[in-house]
Amino acid sequence: MESVFEIIAEPNRRAILTLLVSSEQSVGEIERQLRMTQPTVSKHLRVLREAGFVESTVDAQRRLYRLKPGPFQEVDAWLAQFRRFWSAHVDALERHLDRMDRMDQDRENESTPTKRKTTKEKTTRPKPRA
Amino acid sequence: MESVFEIIAEPNRRAILTLLVSSEQSVGEIERQLRMTQPTVSKHLRVLREAGFVESTVDAQRRLYRLKPGPFQEVDAWLAQFRRFWSAHVDALERHLDRMDRMDQDRENESTPTKRKTTKEKTTRPKPRA
DNA sequence: CTTAAATATACCTTGACACGTATATGCTCA
DNA sequence: TGAGCATATACGTGTCAAGGTATATTTAAG
Numbered sequence A, B: 001m002e003s004v005f006e007i008i009a010e011p012n013r014r015a016i017l018t019l020l021v022s023s024e025q026s027v028g029e030i031e032r033q034l035r036m037t038q039p040t041v042s043k044h045l046r047v048l049r050e051a052g053f054v055e056s057t058v059d060a061q062r063r064l065y066r067l068k069p070g071p072f073q074e075v076d077a078w079l080a081q082f083r084r085f086w087s088a089h090v091d092a093l094e095r096h097l098d099r100m101d102r103m104d105q106d107r108e109n110e111s112t113p114t115k116r117k118t119t120k121e122k123t124t125r126p127k128p129r130a
Numbered sequence C: 001c002t003t004a005a006a007t008a009t010a011c012c013t014t015g016a017c018a019c020g021t022a023t024a025t026g027c028t029c030a
Numbered sequence D: 001t002g003a004g005c006a007t008a009t010a011c012g013t014g015t016c017a018a019g020g021t022a023t024a025t026t027t028a029a030g
Helices: A011-022 A027-034 A038-050 A070-087 A090-100 B011-022 B027-034 B038-050 B070-080 B091-100
Strands: A054-059 A062-067 B054-059 B062-067
Touching: A011 A027, A011 A038, A011 A062, A027 A038, A027 A062, A038 A054, A038 A062, A070 B011, A070 B070, B011 B027, B011 B038, B011 B062, B027 B038, B027 B062, B038 B054, B038 B062
Parallel strands: none
Antiparallel strands: A054 A062, B054 B062
């Protein structure tokens, strides 16, 4: 669990992060809104905190969690190397966005990936390793 | 393995994607450059293809793989909701936003998300229903 | 000090997935 | 047709992370 990508691979963690976009929340509030058990919320928050995605402050017996920008930038930086590439394909992209515009803001997102049949072209290339 | 985030959580798969940024590559070329065994490369490519990250064409006995833009855009779309936490930081990002994200370009205006906040409010939580 | 609430942690079980080895499939050329 | 190369798949194995239940810790209030 070293990389930020593994952190955001978990649907419940993404749901927590999305929830925190609006404002900081206590563990109990997260638990209620996302219908997760309290230990599950706490454990995910611990992972998110250690990865730098969130930070917390104490309010009586509660802990208020809010977002921190660092790791998001890291993801964005990785994504940057592909941006030039997909910007050139905006047209073909429109069709693609059509079928995946539904974001997964809560867990249990099930979606069948489109089985793209590969374009078959017989190039009759010269022998492999003469 | 439903979401694009789980796909890119794997380091070897990210390495393959990065390798394909420069140009399309055959399985053998990927295998040599990344020092992975051939079945491992094939299996990761299968996952990437089914998720729409890459596509392949046949060239004699070889398969040439290249990137496809869709899923990257999906990651980018998810990331968009967090952009206000580091608004105007990466130049490449700004270039990107300037081109296609002009609809909510007027974000920012929120105070910088520095951890300086210290939301210390002693609300003296009245509590439990007796 | 005792009780109740909010949150964190420990332990256990389970399932997913990444890898390696071996093998199958497909393609080209002699 | 057979040999050889490139790629895909099958199967067995080990690791690791996520969830559940139970319990510990901290804090407020009476």
